Amino acid sequence: MSAIGELSTMTRRKGPMTKEEKKANGRDNKAAYVFLLPWLLGLAVITVGPMLMSLYLSFTDYNLLQPPEWVGLDNFVRMFGDARLHNSLRVTFTYVLVGVPLQLAVALVIALVLDKGLRGLPFYRSIFYLPSLLGGSVAVAILWKQIFGTTGLVNQVLAMVGIEGPGWISDPNTALGSIILLHVWTFGSPMIIFLAGLRQIPVMYYEAAKVDGATTLQQFWRITLPMLSPIIFFNLVLQIIGSFQSFTQAFIVSGGNGGPSDSTMFFTLYLYQKGFGQFDMGYASAMAWLLLVIIGVFTAINFIASKYWVFYDD
Amino acid sequence: MTKLQTLPAATSSDAKSGKSPRRRESRGNLAFSRSARIKGLIKHAILILVGGVMIYPLLWMVVSSLRPNDLIFREPGLWLENLEMSNYTDGWSALTHPFGHYMINSAIVVLGSIVGNLVSCSMAAYAFARLQFSGKKLFFGIMLLTIMLPFHVVIVPQYILFSQIGWVNTFWPLIVPKLLATDAFFVFLMVQFIRGIPKDLDEAARIDGAGHPRIFLRVILPLMVPALATTTIFTFIWTWNDFFGALIYLTDPDMFTVPVALRAFVDSQSATSWGSLFAMSIVSLLPVFLVFLFGQRFLIKGIATTGIK
Numbered sequence: 348m349s350a351i352g353e354l355s356t357m358t359r360r361k362g363p364m365t366k367e368e369k370k371a372n373g374r375d376n377k378a379a380y381v382f383l384l385p386w387l388l389g390l391a392v393i394t395v396g397p398m399l400m401s402l403y404l405s406f407t408d409y410n411l412l413q414p415p416e417w418v419g420l421d422n423f424v425r426m427f428g429d430a431r432l433h434n435s436l437r438v439t440f441t442y443v444l445v446g447v448p449l450q451l452a453v454a455l456v457i458a459l460v461l462d463k464g465l466r467g468l469p470f471y472r473s474i475f476y477l478p479s480l481l482g483g484s485v486a487v488a489i490l491w492k493q494i495f496g497t498t499g500l501v502n503q504v505l506a507m508v509g510i511e512g513p514g515w516i517s518d519p520n521t522a523l524g525s526i527i528l529l530h531v532w533t534f535g536s537p538m539i540i541f542l543a544g545l546r547q548i549p550v551m552y553y554e555a556a557k558v559d560g561a562t563t564l565q566q567f568w569r570i571t572l573p574m575l576s577p578i579i580f581f582n583l584v585l586q587i588i589g590s591f592q593s594f595t596q597a598f599i600v601s602g603g604n605g606g607p608s609d610s611t612m613f614f615t616l617y618l619y620q621k622g623f624g625q626f627d628m629g630y631a632s633a634m635a636w637l638l639l640v641i642i643g644v645f646t647a648i649n650f651i652a653s654k655y656w657v658f659y660d661d
Numbered sequence: 662m663t664k665l666q667t668l669p670a671a672t673s674s675d676a677k678s679g680k681s682p683r684r685r686e687s688r689g690n691l692a693f694s695r696s697a698r699i700k701g702l703i704k705h706a707i708l709i710l711v712g713g714v715m716i717y718p719l720l721w722m723v724v725s726s727l728r729p730n731d732l733i734f735r736e737p738g739l740w741l742e743n744l745e746m747s748n749y750t751d752g753w754s755a756l757t758h759p760f761g762h763y764m765i766n767s768a769i770v771v772l773g774s775i776v777g778n779l780v781s782c783s784m785a786a787y788a789f790a791r792l793q794f795s796g797k798k799l800f801f802g803i804m805l806l807t808i809m810l811p812f813h814v815v816i817v818p819q820y821i822l823f824s825q826i827g828w829v830n831t832f833w834p835l836i837v838p839k840l841l842a843t844d845a846f847f848v849f850l851m852v853q854f855i856r857g858i859p860k861d862l863d864e865a866a867r868i869d870g871a872g873h874p875r876i877f878l879r880v881i882l883p884l885m886v887p888a889l890a891t892t893t894i895f896t897f898i899w900t901w902n903d904f905f906g907a908l909i910y911l912t913d914p915d916m917f918t919v920p921v922a923l924r925a926f927v928d929s930q931s932a933t934s935w936g937s938l939f940a941m942s943i944v945s946l947l948p949v950f951l952v953f954l955f956g957q958r959f960l961i962k963g964i965a966t967t968g969i970k
Contacts, residue, residue: 350846353849357802375873376794376795378873378874379788379794380788382784382792383784385784385840386784386804390803392822392841393838393841397815397816398818401818411821460708461708463704465705471712475715477953478715481719481950484920485902485904490719493939494718500721503734503735504737507737536964540964542965543965599904622817635814638813639811642809
């Protein structure tokens with residue numbers, strides 16, 4: 348079961364523990380906490396502590412040099428009037444809402460083509476998967492910067508058929524698009540999750556459908572899609588959470604400034620500039636919490652909506 | 662290897678599952694029907710086309726790195742007239758230190774992170790998968806939640822913390838979190854794996870008088886080698902590629918890891934030295950590519966079971 352599946356079953360389970368359960372629960376206390384020691388320490392010092400600290404800092408003015416100064420809701424009020432922040436939200440939402448569905452659609456289509464007993468499957472799978480491993484690197488972002496540049500590979504190819512392409516990454520209208528394309532390029536890992544999911548669908552469903560005279564398209568809509576919906580949901584949740592945090596590609600392609608004219612100024616990039624460029628740590632913390640809330644809301648919407656379209660076979 | 666098959670998703674992603682009944686069936690059908698054969702050809706055509714478009718930029722980067730600089734901007738093909746190695750020699754020594762220096766820095770961080778993840782995550786996973794303790798449900802739920810927590814929420818205070826202990830421009834801020842099992846993904850992966858190991862083995866060891874440390878070290882760890890391999894490989898690739906952490910904590914060129922060194926290279930060079938920039942980009946991708954070649958099996962199993970990137 349996936350992490351998400353596990354979480355949702357945990358929340359579904361209700362009722363108090365029985366006495367035996369309570370007793371059994373405490374059986375290995377000593378040993379367990381020894382084994383958990385590094386993790387507990389990390390949870391306290393690296394995760395929960397800093398989380399609370401950043402919540403506190405979000406209500407302060409702090410530049411690392413002077414002690415934090417309590418300013419109440421100032422940072423949040425500032426965010427309301429910060430046009431660059433609004434723009435960075437727009438850029439990030441566009442990236443997530445276009446990039447994620449597009450990437451998952453490609454992943455699903457290729458997985459479907461690959462699934463049906465095709466020869467050379469391991470070879471194709473490797474080819475499609477490789478970009479997922481490289482896509483997060485600075486090196487590939489550098490490559491992207493070149494191929495979507497004014498005299499880059501894409502325009503060289505276009506020139507062969509007589510088209511003069513724009514400078515994709517220097518034009519504010521297309522810069523974000525080329526970064527979205529980089530995201531789509533890494534469809535290999537969701538594709539592998541889809542492939543694994545497709546294998547779980549019992550063959551007899553298809554056999555029965557064929558006997559009843561269902562067309563391939565009907566089989567897809569009535570069997571494949573519903574049976575695969577938990578996996579689609581899983582991919583959707585994970586990819587949305589991950590995409591909101593994208594940073595490297597936009598940073599490298601834009602040279603660190605989110606340009607041209609803020610068209611690739613991702614929320615995380617703006618947060619980085621505020622926190623580690625201008626050392627406006629209070630504001631950066633407030634932004635981080637806004638990001639957490641946004642991701643939380645998106646995930647919650649996903650979970651609520653899943654009741655209407657995700658089908659569980661059990 | 663055999664143990665991984667107790668995880669449903671892992672089995673199904675196995676390359677050998679081509680031998681499953683369903684697969685044999687559909688292949689049999691293909692051989693008989695002519696239209697199915699044409700369909701197969703069309704599928705291959707689509708896949709080769711898509712795969713080709715995807716891989717072409719990478720191949721082109723490799724070829725371009727072996728060409729004189731000016732050709733990069735007017736030669737979209739893959740044909741090489743002669744090998745130009747100067748991009749590699751130029752790029753290698755273009756920054757303050759030879760590029761190997763940054764690769765060693767990266768290797769140190771990667772090694773520390775791998776050791777950290779292997780030790781701390783396997784310990785936590787053993788507790789979650791095998792031990793009964795109070796607060797287990799709560800902690801397990803928290804662990805799953807931290808997988809999805811955006812790291813931006815903790816990065817500012819973490820930075821403050823590490824800079825106050827004087828760890829900026831050391832590798833500690835990049836390694837210590839791994840020693841404390843903060844990559845909860847791997848804890849989850851290992852929990853899943855340990856759950857698939859028959860409990861009888863633990864019981865047998867317990868009857869023989871083994872305590873938990875012994876059972877963990879002598880029974881569970883040897884059996885979970887595939888999960889450890891998956892963790893190692895993913896930690897390698899993620900840490901090797903990690904840019905954000907290095908960007909924040911490593912500002913001294915002496916301490917640069919490969920991603921920040923490459924970034925410094927991009928910033929310092931004018932548009933004329935794309936050749937050497939490409940050359941060093943390829944050098945930086947090479948370890949990831951090699952790990953991919955040799956560790957693919959574990960990678961694919963790892964994603965299929967936990968959905969990690």
